[in-house]
Amino acid sequence: MLSRVADNLYWFSRYIRRAENTARLVGVGSMLQLDLPRSVRFTWRPMIDTVGAGEVFNALHPDAGTDVADAEVVRFLLLDELNPSSLRVTLTQAREILRGIRDALPQEVWEAVNDLHLYVGASGERALQRRYREEFINRTVDGCLKVSGLLSANVSRDIGYQFLRLGTGIEQADMTTRIIDAGASGLITPRTEEDREAFRNMQWMAVLRSLAAYQMYRRHIRQRVTGEHALRFLLQNTEFPRSVQFCLTRAQHVLPTMPPRPSVDRHLNRVVGMTRNADPVWLAAQNPASFMDDIQTRLSDLHQAIVEGYFYN
Incomplete structure (x- = not known):
């Protein structure tokens, strides 16, 4: 197989999984915003930093500060064509890659990607309104799952399919850590110190639901949702398809x-060992953001x- 085709297959699978998880990431915030009482302060800005787009957002919105409206953040993450990691740009890149390798994949894949791209372009603005956001997120996630x-x-199951699988595994591991990071970051400011634990567990429940992991969590863990148990499940479970270890x-x-x-073997074994040896108890007691950043750095090296x-040897 030509290295160019292998590169395109690898990146196509990454872009499809990235689009799905970007929608799921916005879903974390949307779920929490709906579940929280009005008196609790909810901050959307950490989500931008979670996907590594803080500098781009600051350049586009120099006067935004930290208290950014939800519609502004949602537009940036889902629709902004100047944000290279937005949902719209990611799907556009996947579509352009597929245009060049259409003979390597079934025609139905092209049709599904094209339909999803057209849907996001036509209905994306509705997602800025809270009443339509869940519908848009669900439709986008379903479209990506259809492609998968x-x-x-x-x-x-030839060598091309193996590059698709490789891209999918690495991208999902990376995006799972980013969604964990978003859920564990300072999205919520509790009214009192006594409320902190309750709201923290609510955040972890939103993370599990956004990754379609809540039911499987209940099946495997059989305990109430806590940061320690959620981290152990999402990082180290060997049977759930979105866990980092899986x-x-x-x-x-x-x-x-x-x-x-x-x-490649050396870098992969390094990040596998780092994930396997992580201590969820310690991470839950601290801020797990630093550990998630370390995993993302190792995945970037991989x-x-x-x-x-x-691709370029």
């Missing part, structure tokens, strides 16, 4: 089917090793 289902059901294990299973690249090993 088509790839899983209709693509031959996604990295998926990537480990892919590598033996591909040409050997010791640097991505760079993949690029150098498979």
